Amino acid sequence: AQSVTQLDSHVSVSEGTPVLLRCNYSSSYSPSLFWYVQHPNKGLQLLLKYTSAATLVKGINGFEAEFKKSETSFHLTKPSAHMSDAAEYFCVVEYYGGSQGNLIFGKGTKLSVKP
Amino acid sequence: DTEVTQTPKHLVMGMTNKKSLKCEQHMGHRAMYWYKQKAKKPPELMFVYSYEKLSINESVPSRFSPECPNSSLLNLHLHALQPEDSALYLCASSQDLPGQNYNEQFFGPGTRLTVL
Numbered sequence: 348a349q350s351v352t353q354l355d356s357h358v359s360v361s362e363g364t365p366v367l368l369r370c371n372y373s374s375s376y377s378p379s380l381f382w383y384v385q386h387p388n389k390g391l392q393l394l395l396k397y398t399s400a401a402t403l404v405k406g407i408n409g410f411e412a413e414f415k416k417s418e419t420s421f422h423l424t425k426p427s428a429h430m431s432d433a434a435e436y437f438c439v440v441e442y443y444g445g446s447q448g449n450l451i452f453g454k455g456t457k458l459s460v461k462p
Numbered sequence: 463d464t465e466v467t468q469t470p471k472h473l474v475m476g477m478t479n480k481k482s483l484k485c486e487q488h489m490g491h492r493a494m495y496w497y498k499q500k501a502k503k504p505p506e507l508m509f510v511y512s513y514e515k516l517s518i519n520e521s522v523p524s525r526f527s528p529e530c531p532n533s534s535l536l537n538l539h540l541h542a543l544q545p546e547d548s549a550l551y552l553c554a555s556s557q558d559l560p561g562q563n564y565n566e567q568f569f570g571p572g573t574r575l576t577v578l
Contacts, residue, residue, distance in 0.1 A: 391505070
C-alpha cells in the first residue's frame with residue numbers, strides 16, 4: 348500500500364533564507380511522487396515530479412526535491428525563499444490499486460515567508 | 463491550450479436548488495477527475511472518468527451527479543445539497559489513465575461553493 352507523510356504542518360522562514368519541506372512516503376512499488384503548490388483560493392499547480400530518471404528533480408520557481416530510497420523521503424527545497432512562495436504545499440504519491448490508481452495527498456505544509 | 467478551466471468561480475445556493483459545475487480541458491487528456499477540498503485539508507477524490515466513462519466513484523452521496531458529455535467536458539450536477547457540502551470543488555485531468563506511471567494531474571482553479 349502507498350502512503351505519504353508530511354512531517355510539518357507549518358513552516359515559517361524569512362525572505363531570502365532556505366526552505367525545507369519534509370515528506371516521507373511508503374510504497375510497495377517504485378513510487379510516482381509529486382509536489383503540488385496551492386496559493387490561497389487557487390487550484391493546485393504541479394511544482395515537480397519524480398520519474399526515476401534522476402534522483403534530484405528540478406521544478407518550477409527554483410524548487411527542487413531529492414528522492415532518497417534508503418530514507419523513503421522526497422523533501423522539497425529552495426535555496427532562497429521569496430514572499431510569493433507563501434502557500435500550501437502537498438506531497439503526493441500515486442496509488443496503484445489494480446487499474447484504479449489515483450493520487451494520495453499528504454496533509455499539506457503551510458509555508459509562511461516573513462519579510 | 464495547457465490549462466483546465468472551471469466555471470463558475472463562486473456559487474452560492476440554497477438546499478433546494480439545482481446547479482451545475484463545469485470543467486473543460488483541451489489537452490486531449492483521457493481521464494478527468496472531481497475533487498472536494500475543505501478548508502485547511504488536502505483534496506479528496508470524488509469521481510474519475512476514463513475515456514468518458516465513470517471508472518471511480520468514491521462513495522459520494524447521490525446528491526452529487528457527475529456527467530461527461532465528451533472527452534473535453536466534465537460536469538458536476540448538484541441537487542439538495544447540505545451546508546456541510548460547502549467547499550472548493552476542483553477538477554483535474556491527466557494524459558494517461560489512473561494507474562499509469564508518473565501520471566500527473568492538471569488542476570483547474572476550482573469552484574468555491576457555499577450552501578446556505
